[in-house]
Amino acid sequence: MEPLRADVVVAGFGAAGACAALEAAEAGADVLVLDRFQGGGATTISGGVVYAGGGTAQQRDAGVTDSAEAMYAYLRHETGDVVSERTLRAFCEGSTEMIRWLERHGVPFEGSLCPDKTSYPGNRHYLYYSGSEASGAFREVATPAPRGHRAKGRGTSGKALFKPLAAAVRHRATVLPQTRVRRLLQSADGTVTGVLATTLRDAPGWARATHRVLGQWSAKPGIYVPALRKLLNRRVAAIEARFAREVEISARGVILTAGGFIANRDWVREHAPAYRGGLQLGTAGDDGSGIELGRSAGGATAELGRVSAWRFLTPPSAFLGGLLVNARGERVIDESRYGAAVGEELITRHDGRGWLLLDDELVRRARAQRDVQWFQRLQTRYLLRRGRVVGSSIEEVARRAGIDPGGLAKTVAAAADGPDPMGKPADFTHRLGTPPYSLVDVSIRPSLAFPCPMLTLGGLVVDEDSGMVLDGDRRPIPGLYAAGRTAVGICSRSYVSGLSLADCVFSGRRAGAHSGRTLRELDKNENVF
Structure with missing residues (x-):
């Protein structure tokens, strides 16, 4: 040749x-x-999602106010010092131009803002909160803004x-x-x-x-x-x-x-x-x-x-009101954090094992959510059927799941008093009320029904x-x-x-x-x- x-x-x-x-x-x-x-x-x-901000045309169309400085402040806190300050600033300051460059080469975007916090929006929305921007610790760092720009196309x-x-x-x-x-x-x-x-x-x-x-x-x-x-x-x-x-x-x-x-x-x-x-x-x-x-x-x-490693708890968005606990019944993380943060916490500190505690209201709201992708609907159905145990009390549901009942009771009591101990924002919190209570197994294991994607x-x-x-x-x-x-x-x-x-x-x-x-x-x- x-x-x-x-x-x-x-x-x-x-x-x-x-x-x-x-x-x-x-x-x-x-x-x-x-x-x-x-x-x-x-x-x-x-998923065809490009992280961009600083005032893109799509953000403006959705009525979102953002700046390169706010984007930089969030990413500096999120990504650490893996790249220099100069490089990260260049990335943030060139973000709006990057989207325009992609559009000039034919990539379609749209400023239809997803109303719910989700791992990935349904086919009606192409702009969403794709990280931990709206979570407790990060709201103190920078004003949150949706920066997940999903290329316009059905499915992923x-x-x-x-x-x-x-x-x-x-x-x-x-x-x-x-x-x-x-x-x-x-x-x-x-x-x-x-x-x-x-x-x-x-x-x-x-x-x-x-x-x-x-x-x-x-x-x-x-x-x-x-x-x-x-x-x-x-x-x-x-x-x-x-x-x-x-x-x-x-x-x-x-x-x-x-x-x-x-x-x-x-x-x-x-x-x-x-x-x-x-x-x-x-x-x-x-x-x-x-x-x-x-x-x-x-x-x-x-x-x-x-x-x-992504362990997304949403959709359904109602799951954000639950409490993610380990085998000792202890809280794992602010549930509103991005799925990779949840996955890392479970894998590195809890042997990959975790359960989401829900009450009857959260389960009913979860079942009612409709604007999701087909695979997300199947995952929710699996979790609420085969991945869930139910009990009439906190102690009973803990025993059925193999979780320490005393530890779970303490966690529930701590979450009921004042601000959320993990810093979860008030708009995502939910005071557990009406039984029956459910513990949904969200552990990381080989599973086609509820996989944990890794890269x-x-x-x-x-x-x-x-x-x-x-x-x-x-x-x-x-x-x-x-x-x-x-x-x-x-x-x-x-x-x-x-x-x-x-x-x-x-x-x-x-x-x-x-x-x-x-x-x-x-x-x-x-x-x-």
Whole structure:
């Protein structure tokens, strides 16, 4: 197979890869995008939510007042010091422009504000509180505002986000699907000069078609059935082993955007052993291969132990009035916190076990809520039927659930007196009253009916001005960039819905723009001499 050549090679065609390719192409670079499958990655199976604020058009349409400073104050408190103050401010101050940029490339958004606090809105609403902004501790930090901008599309909106971006990329760059990067090429001084890949480009049509279908099924519904995904991936690998041919691709810049490593069980076991039994929120491509490519070139890694595990208590919104307790009957967390904060608290301090205490009124309100996604409706039905025990008193329901009755009684008494002990805001609190009482099991365990989605947050360490991969001495590796979940980014310490996709856009654009500008400057200098 003849060698290929491009100015910039993008390895991985999800949101980060698409945004990197667009910016590099707009800077004048000849861009080649590679993907082991057909593109989309974890983006297409996501909720399609982009975290943005500071006064976007959608916020204004919904009558929401927000500022970049309020957004920064919340995220600084939420994400810690995982990125510098300067980078986080740049992200917040460029947030409204980021949404406009996505809209120019065809991504649809809408300022229809969800009236309830929820993990994900129904099909009538596309702007919502997607983090802990309205929770007790965070209200003291900054004025809360809804910043979850969901791409407009029915169901989960990941495809509505990725499809127009992919179309825009194909107008400006070359996309080579079913191509897997195996190795980075480097010169004697360590500069990355291209990639060595295997591709099905010249394979028989039936082999490419079969590979495409198997890859699609592996992503979904395979995400929900690990055994099916494993079987499909073995067949994918068999096709690649038989028909893929090696190709060398020369480039002056390589951008790694191949996702995280949630699909790599060995890595998860090594770096985050407490996070097991969850639903792998990613595709077979989220196997750490992009991170490993960067490490092979001398790249440093960080935050590999950080995993986002989501135990959402809503919808239904009535569940916010309940009390989340552990096996000792003790309160776990402010129930209005974002699902990843709830999941982390359960996993790291309570062995993944938790029960939500409700009274009769909360159960009736939960059953009455209608504006939810189909899978949320099924989960609520499961929790209120098979995941619930009932008792006529606090002591009785505790005994039936296997929880310490005395501890639960003390927790209920503490919540009934004055402000909520966990700081839950008054508009989410509910004084438990009419029996029967229910304890709903929300423990984190393998479950198709009530899964706990998980994704990895760490990756390659990058320069925050350029996106270039840094080595162990914090020096940039010439010609090598990383973005999205292949790199450490804004959400790598703490995640809220939409922050990963927003960081994919932010970091992807940064890497693409810098690589394109750098090549343009090099060409100018060569022309001068």
